[in-house]
Amino acid sequence: MVGAKLKVAIAGLGRMGARHAAHFYGLTPRAELVAASSPEQKELDWAQTTLPGVRTYLDYDEMLKEEIKNGLQAVIVSSATVVHAEQAIKAIKLGLHVLCEKPLSTNVEISQSVCTAYRESQKKNPNQKVICGFSRRFDASYRDAFEKMQAGLIGTPSVFKSQTCDKLDPSGFFVEYARFSGGIFVDCSIHDIDLALWFFGEDSKVKSVSAVGITAVEPDLRKYNDRDNAVAVIEFYGGKIAQLYCSRMMAAGQEDTSEIIGTKGKMSINYSPMSNLVNISEATGIRREIPPHYYGRFREAFITEANEFTACCLDSTEPPMKLEGAVNAVRIGQALQESLITGKRIEFTENGDRVSEEPRARL
Amino acid sequence: MVGAKLKVAIAGLGRMGARHAAHFYGLTPRAELVAASSPEQKELDWAQTTLPGVRTYLDYDEMLKEEIKNGLQAVIVSSATVVHAEQAIKAIKLGLHVLCEKPLSTNVEISQSVCTAYRESQKKNPNQKVICGFSRRFDASYRDAFEKMQAGLIGTPSVFKSQTCDKLDPSGFFVEYARFSGGIFVDCSIHDIDLALWFFGEDSKVKSVSAVGITAVEPDLRKYNDRDNAVAVIEFYGGKIAQLYCSRMMAAGQEDTSEIIGTKGKMSINYSPMSNLVNISEATGIRREIPPHYYGRFREAFITEANEFTACCLDSTEPPMKLEGAVNAVRIGQALQESLITGKRIEFTENGDRVSEEPRARL
Amino acid sequence: MVGAKLKVAIAGLGRMGARHAAHFYGLTPRAELVAASSPEQKELDWAQTTLPGVRTYLDYDEMLKEEIKNGLQAVIVSSATVVHAEQAIKAIKLGLHVLCEKPLSTNVEISQSVCTAYRESQKKNPNQKVICGFSRRFDASYRDAFEKMQAGLIGTPSVFKSQTCDKLDPSGFFVEYARFSGGIFVDCSIHDIDLALWFFGEDSKVKSVSAVGITAVEPDLRKYNDRDNAVAVIEFYGGKIAQLYCSRMMAAGQEDTSEIIGTKGKMSINYSPMSNLVNISEATGIRREIPPHYYGRFREAFITEANEFTACCLDSTEPPMKLEGAVNAVRIGQALQESLITGKRIEFTENGDRVSEEPRARL
Amino acid sequence: MVGAKLKVAIAGLGRMGARHAAHFYGLTPRAELVAASSPEQKELDWAQTTLPGVRTYLDYDEMLKEEIKNGLQAVIVSSATVVHAEQAIKAIKLGLHVLCEKPLSTNVEISQSVCTAYRESQKKNPNQKVICGFSRRFDASYRDAFEKMQAGLIGTPSVFKSQTCDKLDPSGFFVEYARFSGGIFVDCSIHDIDLALWFFGEDSKVKSVSAVGITAVEPDLRKYNDRDNAVAVIEFYGGKIAQLYCSRMMAAGQEDTSEIIGTKGKMSINYSPMSNLVNISEATGIRREIPPHYYGRFREAFITEANEFTACCLDSTEPPMKLEGAVNAVRIGQALQESLITGKRIEFTENGDRVSEEPRARL
Structure with missing residues (x-):
């Protein structure tokens, strides 16, 4: 140093x-x-x-x-x-x-x-x-899980479940935000997509994507082709699946969780969200508070990101991720957003080309 | 009495x-x-x-x-x-x-x-x-969640996430079992489907189903058109979604969990699975054991089921669920199983009729 | 059968x-x-x-x-x-x-x-x-912990921490109850004392007891020489300690917990009390409810007790505990109650005789 | 700034x-x-x-x-x-x-x-x-608990339970360390004592202290009048009690926990210790790792301490604690250490003077 x-x-x-x-x-x-x-x-x-x-x-x-x-x-x-x-x-x-x-x-x-x-x-x-x-790449919990997976603790990673869920904001903020956000899959799930690519390997090839969504609290999101709750499935070649959920409707705060399931075990990250280590016992039960926003959850990761970016620039070492992955994540997010609106599953060849639907129709 | x-x-x-x-x-x-x-x-x-x-x-x-x-x-x-x-x-x-x-x-x-x-x-x-x-209908935790939902605690229920995941059994049992089980969605997810119908209302109408699966540990399941891990989405008319996961590959034991997300809050059931209330601190960390099989999780529910079935027969009271729901659950499970194999989303009209795909093909 | x-x-x-x-x-x-x-x-x-x-x-x-x-x-x-x-x-x-x-x-x-x-x-x-x-002897969690300890999982058991804590009852019930209860150590902590004797061995010999208490919510308890919160230490010959807490003032419900600490590990029982497996996410955080009374926590143990008592009578097998232990537990509880009131530590010889304080006074 | x-x-x-x-x-x-x-x-x-x-x-x-x-x-x-x-x-x-x-x-x-x-x-x-x-004064969880207590969330704080427990170190380190550490109450429990003074108020007056200890894994500690596990009770004037536990024998890592119990509720800090947010499911159950040492638990608190100390020097604001408290904590720790060795409860007048035992002896 x-x-x-x-x-x-x-x-x-x-x-x-x-x-x-x-x-x-x-x-x-x-x-x-x-x-x-x-x-x-x-x-x-x-x-x-x-x-x-x-x-x-x-x-x-x-x-x-x-x-x-x-x-x-x-x-x-x-x-x-x-x-x-x-x-x-x-x-x-x-x-x-x-x-x-x-x-x-x-x-x-x-x-x-x-x-x-x-x-x-x-x-x-x-x-x-x-x-x-992608701040989660710098989060100590995700890193620990990744390293344990690399060390073979859970066998072959096969199913990745992940969600990015924002606290309910009744102010209407999310509607205006949707005008430019690219939609809930590009804005929120992009993190989960990036994590899937990380945990399954940067060279994972998407086989299909499909999505379904609703507007449970913000019907006005539909004017921007967006939803406030959505689920998605990304199928990868080689027998791997990512199952996603994103929401703008969490009552308690930010609830971003992931689970990587392998042939010998699994790891979950943040399945018991918490702001800190305090539990409160009161007449209604035992309660813990959770971070209201992503920064409450990922502050340390952002600081690590700043330090590691700095180090790789100064020391000419490899950065922890490739820029191509960020393009790939947007590609998948955009495809999910399309599926969300059209209601159709979108399929890809192993080369990454989109499978045309016409041939099937001609049968 | x-x-x-x-x-x-x-x-x-x-x-x-x-x-x-x-x-x-x-x-x-x-x-x-x-x-x-x-x-x-x-x-x-x-x-x-x-x-x-x-x-x-x-x-x-x-x-x-x-x-x-x-x-x-x-x-x-x-x-x-x-x-x-x-x-x-x-x-x-x-x-x-x-x-x-x-x-x-x-x-x-x-x-x-x-x-x-x-x-x-x-x-x-x-x-x-x-x-x-359907034993989970008699489980104290599911009932508590249902009653709290009915009382308005979480607003309008909108997204239901649920999984039925069996302990890994390397003996090959699940392959032979698949011959008659009807497939993982009919055998395992039938519980989650039934729960979705319970929490969203018996008269919920399915809009679409889609599923994707893999054989991560038991490739031989393919000869019976089955998978060892699968994910599914059930879309209901009225803006409700169920997201399912089923697996035969849990290392630690039975992990059946559900989450019902509403416009004002959510409830999760069994997100910290455990056999009992013992935590073990040892050199590798803090550990709790989990039930190896569904009976370890649902024994009390089965006993309640026996008692309540008996009571409704003797007292001529309404049973806690209608038999039609059981047919409906099989119908949805079978459709998911079909989607799992064909790779196609299956859509339904509000009358429950299947939407033919030909018209689309003719375009 | x-x-x-x-x-x-x-x-x-x-x-x-x-x-x-x-x-x-x-x-x-x-x-x-x-x-x-x-x-x-x-x-x-x-x-x-x-x-x-x-x-x-x-x-x-x-x-x-x-x-x-x-x-x-x-x-x-x-x-x-x-x-x-x-x-x-x-x-x-x-x-x-x-x-x-x-x-x-x-x-x-x-x-x-x-x-x-x-x-x-x-x-x-x-x-x-x-x-x-002593119902806790029949509780599945305590039994599991005991068996694991017997199997050597935690090495030599050395420190036992335990508490019996009742839900706050502002009705004044506990004051009237104290008239005949024998005091909080004889009424509540008797369970923890029995557990200590079980985990450390029935033939454990008490070396000293001491206790301190307060009346935080029910000053009228003092007229019956009782307290609403108290802590105690029981020292055993052979280098073992039990640390107790009892209370009539838990806001959320019954919180009975124990921890057995050995030379190689430890086990805790009920450190995350809960009524069932439901977690509730709402604007104030994530909450779980806990049993209001001991029966909510120990119902299954009482049923097991009934069945095992029946079995040992019918089959002429050994009951799971000796009656002498119950006398011993009262003896310790009564000594703690005395220490609570007098403010003095009470010491015992290895034969169980009380060490007179006079000799010391004469020095 | x-x-x-x-x-x-x-x-x-x-x-x-x-x-x-x-x-x-x-x-x-x-x-x-x-x-x-x-x-x-x-x-x-x-x-x-x-x-x-x-x-x-x-x-x-x-x-x-x-x-x-x-x-x-x-x-x-x-x-x-x-x-x-x-x-x-x-x-x-x-x-x-x-x-x-x-x-x-x-x-x-x-x-x-x-x-x-x-x-x-x-x-x-x-x-x-x-x-x-005293680093815990800067810990976000302790601070949150303190602020909530100050805001009245738990009524009048009455019982404070706290422990400082180090990971088992079979190297013999703790024996050599004991030569200068002042003993386990002065070295470890000093934190818990300081916390008790913080939560009960800086002007809390000690009424009595008593302690008992054992050497479960390190009998050589006795040559320095030290123990590897000890429990203590500190009684304060005004009806408040602190119950302490300290240990050098935790298998899994550092387990520092506290609980503040008030007349209307209670808060616990770190009752589910963890290194991060990862849960690992494997054949033996679900496991989480915990920090091996105090720095793993309190790193953020130390950084906050550095920043706040700096700020109060630069800005001439009040530091978050008084130096007298640090003397008081040593006084209590030293008294506990004495009680640990002599086996006697030590009493104090409201003026802080030690109550001589002779008068009692003369009776």
């Missing part, structure tokens, strides 16, 4: 951007947060107060232009999803390391363009690192 | 038959087990030793013929699934009360014939009771 | 007496409840309605006199604690088997007199069985 | 010292670790490699002398317990802020001398902060 710190800039200081900024500013010893950009002046004001010494910019391009002169090495893209890809590509083309919040884009082709830009740039900058921030 | 006891005979003294016999013999105060039949002499020998006073028969028909003279009132059908329907119908036609183990048959039409026989017989015997033994 | 049933009479049909009666009447296949006595006519009315065929008596002596003619074999003493010993001794002297509710008496000498009467009678009736009903 | 960082030096780079150093170096944004001292050159080597920029010293006095010139503001004392007090006092006399690891000393008088030095120095340096690091 010798030598200079990684000079980092952040794009976006919204809810998650501000957290990333704080992590890189004070909880990532080998990084130095040098600059931040946001189109919102009040977010920059917050940064000036909270992160003294960090230079602030209303314009992302301006930040890149100025900071590159000061030796900027890496950019954290944590802006609105709609500009993720564009901002990431600009930084990539400058040879900068990039940690881009998920998803790269809600669109597969645009996501792919980030990846293409990276692989192109890497030819000139072989040590350049670009990753998409 | 005054008056004579219900005179009960049992057909079948196999694993579950012997348990039912013991429950009616010694743990059902208002019932008197008077006779038992089995084609296996050694099972009758067991009964003569263990259940003194119970008359034994190698032939079911003979038992009915003789015992009806002695005032037989009810028959418990717990023989091989393949003779459930035939034996039940014979007893029904004699005006006897019948508790038939699940499933009535692995075949929908045969299941329906039991129901038809009952409704026909009931015209002459209005107090006759015939139920199919 | 061949042959005639054990003819059983019950003395006392109060809260627990009625439960014992129901267990022997309908849930103990090898027993026949033939008679019941109670000084309360309404309790006898209840029995006539609920337990048809059982003969009822207002007078215990009358019951013994009449029923002995009808072949009575065993008596369950479940009357008020104050008459336990007297009724038990009368039955013992008639050569009857006796299951006496705990405690034999709140007084050591009286408890001992039951034991003496039994050992005297046994000279003439070598197969006579007399046990004191 | 504007302005200069707190310049911090650390004394001691052993197991916990190295962790404190890392926390102040990289995880405490408002602090700057400028120097470290250790009598072990290899520990300084580690610091030079791991904490680039930190100046290292073999001699504590030398460090103070040099660094005071560079503007040193605070010292973290994390050296061997035997020099805690001396080093703390030297820094205090220089007007520096001090965070001293627990205990100040294993001796009450020496502990008091640190406190006296602080209060003396504070007359000249009113903003000087000196705290003793």
